[in-house]
Amino acid sequence: MKLTRNISQRNYYSLLWHAGFLAFARNFIDVDTVIPAMLVDAGGTALHVGVLTAIMLGGSSFTQLIFAPFISNYSYKKGFLLLGINSRILALLALGLLLYYSSRLHGSYMVILIFLLVTVFSLGGAFANISYTDIMGKSLLPEARKPFFSIKQVLTGIILLGSVFLARFVLSSAGYPVNYTYMFFIGFGALAIASLGFWNLKEVVPSKMRVKNPTHFFQLVKHELKQNKRLVYFLGFINTQGIAISFLPFVILYAKQNFDLQSDQTGNFLLFKVIGSVVTGLLLFALKGRFRYRNLLYLNIFLSVLLAMLILILPDYPPFFLMFFIGGIIFATYSITMNGVLLEVSDTTNRALYTGITGAGNILPALFPLLGGWIITQYGFKPFFVLFILVILASAYFVINLRCKH
Known part of the structure; x- marks a missing residue:
């Protein structure tokens, strides 16, 4: 079936x-603020924050390399x-229930179960993202893509x-763990409603790249990297710039430990943080794809x-609000x-494969939070910020x- 304008x-x-x-759900399950703060309140350390951040922001994407050959x-x-999804x-839902009954659990068990459930949450996102990118690329007409990204940014x-x-009201309405219990239950409900949009999708254009086995997959990866140099530089970019999205959890840790x-x-x-995101989305939407x-x-x-640099120059009085706005x-x-x-x-033919290959670019974003947690534990925050x-x-x-064309 052909992709029509109506579809x-x-x-x-x-x-x-x-x-x-x-x-709507994201504010209640925010990976930069809510989840790291919840982990610290549950007894987590700098190393725990580093590991959890690696799972949420790096490791989950890296596993796309494993899922992509199958999908x-x-x-x-x-x-x-x-x-x-x-x-x-x-x-x-399980995280909300865990926090609701947290008084019955020992602190170490609590941290382990948090890690387990956040891992399931993150891997589910990595698994879904491969299909999402492929479906989005072939289910929207080319001229609708850039307007879609812009209006999506404004809407969100x-x-x-x-x-x-x-979310701010819920966080301050009660202490730990009640406030986080409410947060995750609300996030659960909102994400369940969000999934209805996926149920309504009409996937009409087939897209398939035959992958016989893991060896064949890595042969395809090698071929694509050799044929498409832009893919190589794209991987290099996300393997370096990608660590930026894992920075704010460490700012939360810095604020909790020092202030x-x-x-x-x-x-x-x-x-x-949300205001910064909204302002950016509105500005880009106003530019109308230009x-x-x-x-x-x-x-x-x-x-x-x-x-x-802000936190290095002003360690005793860091402008946290400005930093989260920039974040x-x-x-x-x-x-x-x-x-x-x-x-x-x-x-269209290689988009799922490329999404999986992109996961390989998250090696450094996956390892950097782990390294950051260790550096902070051993040497403090300053060497981490310099690195x-x-x-x-x-x-x-x-x-x-x-050399982006657009």
Whole structure:
């Protein structure tokens, strides 16, 4: 069946439905603020925060390299998409129940179970993302993609901004673990509603790349890397700039250890992060697709370095609100450029494969939080911040050679 304008429009609104309710859920399960703060309140250490951040932001993406060979063998991938998101929904429900009954568990068991459920949540997202990227690429007409990314950013930004006040209220309405119990139950409900958008998707264009076995898969990877140099530089970029999205959890840890951060302050940090994301989305939407991905990539490098410099220059009085505002800008621009550039360097036949290959680019983002947790435990925060800046600066080389066309 051919992708018609009507089917493309149906998929357009279905994807926006999911994006909207996912945005509502995100504030209640935020990986930069809520989950790290919850882990520390549950007895987690700097090393625990590093490991959990690696799982949420790096390791889950790296596992796409494992999932991609399997999923690439199927022409239609909606079933895998639903399997992935449903596992995330159930993991959130289980997290809420775990916190509700946390008084009956020993602290060490609590931390272990948190790790287990967050791992299920993150791996479910990695599994679903391969199918999502493939379905989105072939279920929207090419001329609808960039407007989709822009309106999606505005829609999610507005909903994020509205729901952040509710999330901040819930966080400050009670102490641990009751406040986090409410947070995860709300996140569970919102994500369940968001999944209805995926159920309504109409996948009509088949896309299949036959992968016989793991050896064959890595042969395909080697072939694509040799044939498509832009893919090599794209991997280099996300393998360096990608660590920027794992920085804010360590700012939360720094604030908790040095300034006795409370739950209501966590909510305020979340608010400023969301404002930064919303402002960025509105600005890019106002440009109506006239922005260039390359300029956004350079902007991300500058802001990421600035983020770490602020805390190095002002260690006793770090401007946390400004830092989380900048963090929101970084998150928004990185999300838009990642999706857009991936679609630019791939095509319909290899998009699922490329999504899996992209997971390989998350080796450093997966390892960096682990290394960061260890460095902070052994030597303190300053060496970690310096290393972060050096890795971010290295990403400029890959951006220069990526040569984005749009």
